[in-house]
Every structure is written in C-alpha cells, then in structure tokens.
Amino acid sequence: KPKLLMTPGPTPLPPEVISAMSQQIIHHRTKEFGEIFSRVNENLKKVFQTKNNVLTFAASGTGAMEASAVNFFSEGDTVLCVSVGVFGDRFINICKTFGLNVIEKKYSYGDVANIDEVIEIIESNKDIKGVFITHNETSTGVTNPIEKLARYLKNTDKILIVDAVSSLGAIDLKTDEWGVDVVVTGSQKALMSPPGLAFVSVSEKAWEFYKTSKLKKFYWDFKKYQDNLLKESQDTPFTPAVTLIRAVDVGLKLILDYGLENNFKRHTRLAHLTQLAAEKLNLELLSKKEYSSAVITAIKSPEGVDIEKVRKIMNQKYDIMVTGGQATLKGKIIRIGHMGYVDEFDLLKTIECFELALLEVGYRNFEVGEATKAVLQEIAKEV
Numbered sequence: 152k153p154k155l156l157m158t159p160g161p162t163p164l165p166p167e168v169i170s171a172m173s174q175q176i177i178h179h180r181t182k183e184f185g186e187i188f189s190r191v192n193e194n195l196k197k198v199f200q201t202k203n204n205v206l207t208f209a210a211s212g213t214g215a216m217e218a219s220a221v222n223f224f225s226e227g228d229t230v231l232c233v234s235v236g237v238f239g240d241r242f243i244n245i246c247k248t249f250g251l252n253v254i255e256k257k258y259s260y261g262d263v264a265n266i267d268e269v270i271e272i273i274e275s276n277k278d279i280k281g282v283f284i285t286h287n288e289t290s291t292g293v294t295n296p297i298e299k300l301a302r303y304l305k306n307t308d309k310i311l312i313v314d315a316v317s318s319l320g321a322i323d324l325k326t327d328e329w330g331v332d333v334v335v336t337g338s339q340k341a342l343m344s345p346p347g348l349a350f351v352s353v354s355e356k357a358w359e360f361y362k363t364s365k366l367k368k369f370y371w372d373f374k375k376y377q378d379n380l381l382k383e384s385q386d387t388p389f390t391p392a393v394t395l396i397r398a399v400d401v402g403l404k405l406i407l408d409y410g411l412e413n414n415f416k417r418h419t420r421l422a423h424l425t426q427l428a429a430e431k432l433n434l435e436l437l438s439k440k441e442y443s444s445a446v447i448t449a450i451k452s453p454e455g456v457d458i459e460k461v462r463k464i465m466n467q468k469y470d471i472m473v474t475g476g477q478a479t480l481k482g483k484i485i486r487i488g489h490m491g492y493v494d495e496f497d498l499l500k501t502i503e504c505f506e507l508a509l510l511e512v513g514y515r516n517f518e519v520g521e522a523t524k525a526v527l528q529e530i531a532k533e534v
C-alpha cells in the first residue's frame with residue numbers, strides 16, 4: 152500500500168498530476184513547451200495573487216530562499232530576520248552565510264511573531280534594508296500574521312521577503328495587495344505537485360534592489376529568468392525540469408478550478424477538525440489556536456509518552472506518515488499535516504490510527520473513539 156502522506160510536504164499527488172508525468176520529454180526550446188510554460192506562469196500569478204512574473208527554478212524551496220538573499224543585497228547590508236522556528240532560523244543562517252549583517256528577532260518555538268514588536272525594531276534601525284519572515288512555520292505549526300508587516304513596509308524603502316514554502320495556495324497571501332516584495336514557495340506542498348521546483352515572485356521595488364545587489368550569482372541570477380519570461384515563447388535560461396513543469400501545470404489547474412478561496416477554507420476546516428481531535432484526546436497544541444496553522448497541526452507529546460514510537464507505529468502498522476519534531480522539538484511533538492491533496496476522510500483515518508497508536512504506547516487519558524466520533528460528527532453536519 153502506498154503510504155498516506157499526512158506530512159507537511161511532500162504531499163500526495165492527484166492521479167491527474169501523476170499521469171501528466173508519464174509523457175515523453177519534449178524539448179524546452181519549442182512552441183509546445185512555451186505553451187505549457189506560459190500557462191504555468193499565468194496560473195502561478197493567480198495563485199501568488201500578483202501581476203508580476205513568477206520565476207521558476209529546478210530546485211527545492213531552500214534554493215529559492217538562498218536566491219532571495221543573493222539577488223537583492225550586498226555583503227554588509229543590514230537585514231532583519233524574524234524567526235519562530237526551524238525555517239525562520241534557516242533564513243538567518245542563509246543571510247549570515249552571504250555576509251549580511253543580520254539582526255535576529257527570535258521567538259520561542261510555538262510562539263507567533265509579534266508584528267508591533269518587529270515594526271519597532273525596524274523603526275529603531277534605519278539601516279535595515281530588508282526583512283525576512285516565514286509565513287507558515289512548518290516546524291511549529293504557526294502562521295505569522297504577515298499582512299500588517301507587509302502593509303507597513305510597503306510605504307518604506309525596505310523590502311519584505313516571505314518564505315511561503317508551506318503556505319502558498321493553502322493559506323491566503325495577497326502578494327500585491329499587501330505589498331509583499333518577494334514570495335518564495337516550492338512545488339511539493341500545497342500545490343499538489345512533486346518535489347523539485349521552486350518559485351519566486353519579485354515586485355518592482357525588489358527589482359530596484361536587484362540592480363544594486365553585489366552578491367555573486369550565476370545559476371541563481373533572477374534577471375536571466377525574468378528575461379526569458381519576457382520573450383514571446385517563454386522558457387527558462389537553463390534546461391527546465393520539463394516533467395515537473397507538466398505536473399505543476401495540472402496541479403495549479405486543479406487548485407484554480409476548485410477556487411483559491413475554497414482551497415483556503417478547505418485547509419482551515421481540516422485544521423479545525425485536527426484541533427478538535429486533539430482536544431478530545433486531551434492533548435495540547437504546541438501553539439495557541441488563534442495562530443495555529445491551517446496546513447499543519449503540532450501536538451505536544453503527553454508526559455511519559457514516547458511520541459516518536461507513536462509516529463513509527465502510524466507509519467509502519469497503519470501506512471500513515473505523520474512527522475515528529477525538528478531540532479529542539481524532537482521527541483516533544485507530533486505534527487499532522489493536512490496539506491494539498493488530502494481530504495476529510497484521509498484525516499478521519501489518520502485520527503482513528505492515531506488513537507490506536509496512542510493506546511499501543513500506553514496512553515489512556517481518552518475515551519477510545521471520541522476523537523474519531525467528533526471528527527465524523529463534524530463531517531456529518533455537511534451531509
């Protein structure tokens with residue numbers, strides 16, 4: 152049986168996406184490829200909610216995170232990195248690697264960024280040229296309220312770079328309306344596509360920063376990708392991952408046919424059902440409900456329970472992959488992903504097996520079937 156990926160990426164693929172990948176390779180300097188790629192670009196703009204071009208790279212999300220540091224800054228530039236978890240910390244490490252002067256604003260794992268505090272830091276450090284922040288912190292299941300920060304920065308001479316790797320397409324991010332300059336995402340999460348592609352949108356303000364950036368880049372030089380999008384038959388400067396582009400073409404179409412707004416609602420509902428199950432199991436969330444993510448729910452391990460064993464039982468016995476904690480959260484939490492091509496019934500099965508796995512490791516502080524019943528009753532309300 153294939154494993155059910157209730158993880159924060161990679162996520163399961165719709166059959167239409169799988170079959171799109173079983174076609175012969177076409178050459179990328181052809182009209183045929185140009186047509187597919189143009190459609191992908193137009194649909195990416197819709198999902199990114201931007202009028203600007205979205206650049207496509209054969210890379211994982213981290214590659215595009217790195218690229219968004221090297222394309223807009225120079226050694227010694229001051230930037231502010233706001234971190235609420237592992238992926239916020241990654242931006243800090245990337246910026247330091249390239250010699251940027253990094254002001255770090257870190258919050259405890261499980262907390263949300265306090266945007267008023269962040270704005271205060273920006274106001275008291277006139278040298279800050281850019282702000283890096285994670286939209287949805289996958290490691291802790293927290294979504295940062297970036298709209299306020301974006302709207303504030305819109306009227307300044309600084310740019311905002313957002314890691315939306317685990318949120319774009321599933322959690323609302325109004326790139327242009329809010330004024331987010333650079334948005335980074337990957338193919339393998341909410342976009343219902345395989346791993347291997349990274350996407351970046353770039354605002355006009357960010358292109359001005361590009362002109363003065365002195366950090367070295369060749370493969371990652373954004374202008375090369377932008378120039379190829381300005382051609383009549385759009386393509387990429389280097390050989391694209393043709394098969395993955397075919398796949399994402401279908402993934403994007405499925406999302407847009409379903410409707411972006413509907414997709415946001417669907418994810419919020421899956422999160423609500425997961426939170427409800429946790430409550431019935433007398434388990435605590437890592438973060439407060441108000442900022443708990445729509446795409447991944449981080450649940451604290453109860454005292455004395457080997458939560459890693461629970462994760463392994465779910466995987467090995469029930470073929471359901473959920474994830475554990477990363478970094479200092481290892482062994483302390485379990486994360487249930489509800490992202491992309493998973494539905495209420497996948498979640499229902501996950502909760503049933505979660506109950507059984509908890510029982511198997513000796514956790515008894517719940518009524519067997521209560522969590523499953525609560526989720527089913529919620530689903531039944533829609534019948």
Ligand code: PMP
Pocket residue numbers: 159160211212213214238285287288289290314315316317337
């Ligand atoms: N940022 C966030 C928020 C993520 O969830 C991930 C992947 N888990 C990444 C960055 C890194 O993406 P990748 O593994 O594709 O490099």
